[in-house]
Amino acid sequence: MTKPINFEQLQETLYHEKMANGLDVYVLPKQGFNKTYAVFTTKYGSIDNQFVPLNKEEMVHVPDGIAHFLEHKLFEKADGDVFQDFSKQGASANAFTSFTRTAYLFSSTSNVEKNLETLVDFVQDPYFTEKSVEKEKGIIGQEINMYDDNPDWRLFFGLIENMYKDHPVKIDIAGTVESISHITKDLLYECYETFYHPSNMLLFIVGPADPEAVISQVRENQEKKPFTDQPEIKREEVQEQEAVFRREQELKMNVQGSKCLVGLKAKDPYKTGQELLKHELSMNLMLECLFGKSSPHYGDLYDKGYIDETFSFDYTAEYGFGFASVGGDTPEPDKLADELKHMLLDAESAVTAEKLDLARKKKIGSFLKALNSPEYIANQFTRYAFLDMSLFDVVTVLEQITLDDVKRVIEEEISEDRLTVCKVVPKS
Amino acid sequence: MTYVNEMKSKHGGITAHIVKTEKFKTVSLTFKMLAPLTKELVTKRALFPHVLLRGTESRPKTADLRSYFDELYGTSVSADLTKKGERHVITFRLEIPNEKYLKDRTPLLEKGLQLLSELVFSPALENGAFLPLYVTQEKRTLKQRIQAVYDDKMRYSNLRLVQEMCKSEPYALHVNGEFDDVEHITPQDLYEAYQKAIREDQLDLYVIGDVDTDQVKTAVDTYFKTEERELQPFERSAANEQPDPKEVIDEEDVKQGKLNIGFRTNTTYTDPDYPALQVFNGLFGGFSHSKLFINVREKASLAYYAASRVESFKGLLMVMSGIEVKNYKQAVTIIEEQFQAMQNGDFSEDDIAQTKAVIKNQVLETIDTAYGLAEFLYQQASAQVEIPIERFLDNIEKVTKEDIINVGKNIKLDTTYFLKGTGGAS
Numbered sequence: 051m052t053k054p055i056n057f058e059q060l061q062e063t064l065y066h067e068k069m070a071n072g073l074d075v076y077v078l079p080k081q082g083f084n085k086t087y088a089v090f091t092t093k094y095g096s097i098d099n100q101f102v103p104l105n106k107e108e109m110v111h112v113p114d115g116i117a118h119f120l121e122h123k124l125f126e127k128a129d130g131d132v133f134q135d136f137s138k139q140g141a142s143a144n145a146f147t148s149f150t151r152t153a154y155l156f157s158s159t160s161n162v163e164k165n166l167e168t169l170v171d172f173v174q175d176p177y178f179t180e181k182s183v184e185k186e187k188g189i190i191g192q193e194i195n196m197y198d199d200n201p202d203w204r205l206f207f208g209l210i211e212n213m214y215k216d217h218p219v220k221i222d223i224a225g226t227v228e229s230i231s232h233i234t235k236d237l238l239y240e241c242y243e244t245f246y247h248p249s250n251m252l253l254f255i256v257g258p259a260d261p262e263a264v265i266s267q268v269r270e271n272q273e274k275k276p277f278t279d280q281p282e283i284k285r286e287e288v289q290e291q292e293a294v295f296r297r298e299q300e301l302k303m304n305v306q307g308s309k310c311l312v313g314l315k316a317k318d319p320y321k322t323g324q325e326l327l328k329h330e331l332s333m334n335l336m337l338e339c340l341f342g343k344s345s346p347h348y349g350d351l352y353d354k355g356y357i358d359e360t361f362s363f364d365y366t367a368e369y370g371f372g373f374a375s376v377g378g379d380t381p382e383p384d385k386l387a388d389e390l391k392h393m394l395l396d397a398e399s400a401v402t403a404e405k406l407d408l409a410r411k412k413k414i415g416s417f418l419k420a421l422n423s424p425e426y427i428a429n430q431f432t433r434y435a436f437l438d439m440s441l442f443d444v445v446t447v448l449e450q451i452t453l454d455d456v457k458r459v460i461e462e463e464i465s466e467d468r469l470t471v472c473k474v475v476p477k478s
Numbered sequence: 479m480t481y482v483n484e485m486k487s488k489h490g491g492i493t494a495h496i497v498k499t500e501k502f503k504t505v506s507l508t509f510k511m512l513a514p515l516t517k518e519l520v521t522k523r524a525l526f527p528h529v530l531l532r533g534t535e536s537r538p539k540t541a542d543l544r545s546y547f548d549e550l551y552g553t554s555v556s557a558d559l560t561k562k563g564e565r566h567v568i569t570f571r572l573e574i575p576n577e578k579y580l581k582d583r584t585p586l587l588e589k590g591l592q593l594l595s596e597l598v599f600s601p602a603l604e605n606g607a608f609l610p611l612y613v614t615q616e617k618r619t620l621k622q623r624i625q626a627v628y629d630d631k632m633r634y635s636n637l638r639l640v641q642e643m644c645k646s647e648p649y650a651l652h653v654n655g656e657f658d659d660v661e662h663i664t665p666q667d668l669y670e671a672y673q674k675a676i677r678e679d680q681l682d683l684y685v686i687g688d689v690d691t692d693q694v695k696t697a698v699d700t701y702f703k704t705e706e707r708e709l710q711p712f713e714r715s716a717a718n719e720q721p722d723p724k725e726v727i728d729e730e731d732v733k734q735g736k737l738n739i740g741f742r743t744n745t746t747y748t749d750p751d752y753p754a755l756q757v758f759n760g761l762f763g764g765f766s767h768s769k770l771f772i773n774v775r776e777k778a779s780l781a782y783y784a785a786s787r788v789e790s791f792k793g794l795l796m797v798m799s800g801i802e803v804k805n806y807k808q809a810v811t812i813i814e815e816q817f818q819a820m821q822n823g824d825f826s827e828d829d830i831a832q833t834k835a836v837i838k839n840q841v842l843e844t845i846d847t848a849y850g851l852a853e854f855l856y857q858q859a860s861a862q863v864e865i866p867i868e869r870f871l872d873n874i875e876k877v878t879k880e881d882i883i884n885v886g887k888n889i890k891l892d893t894t895y896f897l898k899g900t901g902g903a904s
Binding site: 187 | 481499500501502503504540541544545547548549550551552553554573574575576578579580581615618619622623625626628629630631632730731732733734765766767775776779780781782783800801802828832835836838839840842843845846847848899
């Protein structure tokens with residue numbers, strides 16, 4: 051049964067139904083928009099490189115970059131490329147792979163029903179051949195090279211490598227030219243069969259749609275397909291140390307300006323649901339008080355010439371890993387790193403009730419802005435749902451967080467042995 | 479069907495464009511200042527918007543000003559620079575939550591309009607010029623902004639192509655100005671450039687959101703006091719250019735080579751064959767069903783990206799791809815063959831229909847964001863024409879195969895630029 055859920059303050063209504071095969075389907079009607087955006091996501095990303103394949107007993111270790119490789123190959127079918135089908139139907143399609151998810155999406159302003167059928171069908175109908183797997187290695191090799199030349203990407207991954215000793219989050223999502231050379235058609239099928247069962251997936255549709263009609267379309271589509279119930283997926287739980295793996299790393303690249311990021315590794319990254327939501331938002335509020343554009347720290351660092359407009363900060367929490375990152379382009383990477391570490395270790399003095407209220411207002415406003423974007427709603431809702439949280443609780447929880455909550459987060463999370471620095475500096 | 483209801487009104491020197499729509503939870507204010515692109519002014523025009531965002535007459539301290547943004551529920555304020563052919567556009571953007579969705583229902587829009595007006599028209603001053611501290615600091619940031627292009631090889635190779643291709647033309651100027659010109663700018667010079675811009679630029683204000691049109695007009699009259707001015711007539715860039723094709727190769731220590739090829743289209747935004755140019759580009763390299771994507775990426779596995787785009791006001795068509803150095807000749811050959819195929823009309827009616835459908839989809843998706851809608855509407859204001867979205871789409875729909883072949887005949891290869899990587903050898 052389809053259940054509508056009302057969010058009065060935000061003036062939104064969300065429709066949900068769990069299909070018989072376990073697939074969660076959500077529809078958020080958005081009147082006035084031309085486009086419908088749909089994203090079909092599996093809870094399977096680059097970190098899932100050790101698992102027990104479906105109908106087997108033993109844990110296997112698959113090549114780095116295989117989830118991303120699979121994402122590329124799913125678009126290819128016996129009779130051609132699904133991109134072609136979408137564009138014939140006036141849609142634009144795409145896909146992405148993150149640490150924890152692989153998502154397939156389209157947006158279109160016409161033929162929505164047809165495009166939705168194409169999306170669900172192509173993701174649920176793999177067609178891998180040895181020949182097409184080999185051909186893809188050249189294309190993905192160029193994608194890897196492109197990222198290798200990108201100093202911001204290298205800086206970000208360098209920071210994660212510093213933080214994690216054993217957890218697979220440290221592995222580049224696309225893998226390496228060497229690791230993808232070991233990918234075969236059979237390995238792709240093994241990953242597909244294990245992770246693409248409907249019970250491990252979520253479909254989110256947002257746009258000027260009739261929610262009942264969309265949900266019954268998906269229901270009919272799914273009833274035609276012979277999915278059998280699948281046992282819970284066994285993924286390897288990697289034991290990761292609390293402290294960072296490496297305190298500092300410097301990457302020499304062909305750049306004119308330097309870059310620096312300071313990372314803070316999350317202490318106990320096994321929270322889910324409301325606990326995680328409150329934790330994540332408290333961390334974000336803390337960072338906003340500390341480093342937001344109106345903060346004394348920001349003004350001070352800018353006056354000294356250590357930062358420019360590329361300066362940013364973020365906190366990411368997933369199941370099994372999490373981290374904050376702060377920094378940007380800087381002519382003084384060492385001085386900036388020292389200042390940022392110092393500011394983090396002394397965070398308590400920068401957070402006051404007055405600052406917290408301003409940060410809260412800013413976050414609520416940013417959230418409203420984000421809700422203008424169908425892409426944001428669909429992708430973030432999915433991420434939140436996979437972690438047992440609800441995107442539409444954000445404002446309510448933001449309003450509840452107290453100064454004590456933020457101080458507790460500072461007390462628990464910030465410690466010198468969980469801080470690390472990554473720099474990109476010019477070669478010569 | 480009417481997609482957008484744009485209400486225009488004159489307020490002294492400003493044209494207000496109000497679009498009332500209920501689909502957004504915020505109201506977007508976009509203020510545009512347009513002037514000719516010249517070496518003399520480009521750097522100063524890239525600098526003063528950032529000085530303006532540092533302090534106003536009533537809130538001269540940056541931290542106070544930014545706390546006020548936070549106070550207005552994180553109203554975001556930014557400035558950026560673009561080129562519309564050989565004209566230079568300064569854009570201020572301010573996005574303010576609609577209080578309808580907040581617990582606190584204090585009206586915010588009027589405060590937003592007042593804030594935007596103070597930022598642009600009432601800067602913090604000292605001795606009849608901008609504050610020297612802000613000018614010094616923003617000069618430093620501007621230098622970093624100009625330099626940052628070098629470290630993003632995709633943007634850098636595109637910049638190098640334009641520099642080589644348009645060597646003696648104003649279009650070669652960098653949108654953020656010239657690095658060597660930054661240092662000499664004084665607070666006084668900068669203030670004069672600012673005053674000239676306020677006096678002479680074409681000024682347009684876009685207000686997009688769930689607003690009361692009359693209330694916005696009254697607020698614009700109250701807060702935005704500008705003198706009427708003569709607009710510079712819109713001149714289309716020189717047509718019928720017959721370049722001698724040239725090849726430029728730079729060597730850099732990077733893994734992936736960047737191939738950028740520039741053509742002259744001899745067709746610009748206001749020309750009758752502009753819709754045909756859009757369809758030409760869509761078939762050639764605009765999308766994932768286009769010839770470049772299919773042949774460079776899917777068939778030859780040479781690249782992850784291979785695409786083309788049109789510069790509507792200068793009349794350029796630019797191809798971009800990232801490839802291995804050893805595949806340079808092969809990639810250039812494939813791209814040239816595909817361009818030839820386009821000129822020969824080697825595409826079907828189905829291909830044309832598919833491309834039109836995707837262009838229509840792209841336009842309608844663009845106007846689903848306030849940012850995209852403001853930019854789409856500003857194409858018209860900056861060219862001093864009116865082409866409503868319905869007519870724009872209709873013009874695309876009417877394009878025939880013959881039109882595409884004809885527009886293709888005017889497109890001439892100009893410059894092939896290769897940023898030659900070392901393949902990670904060093």
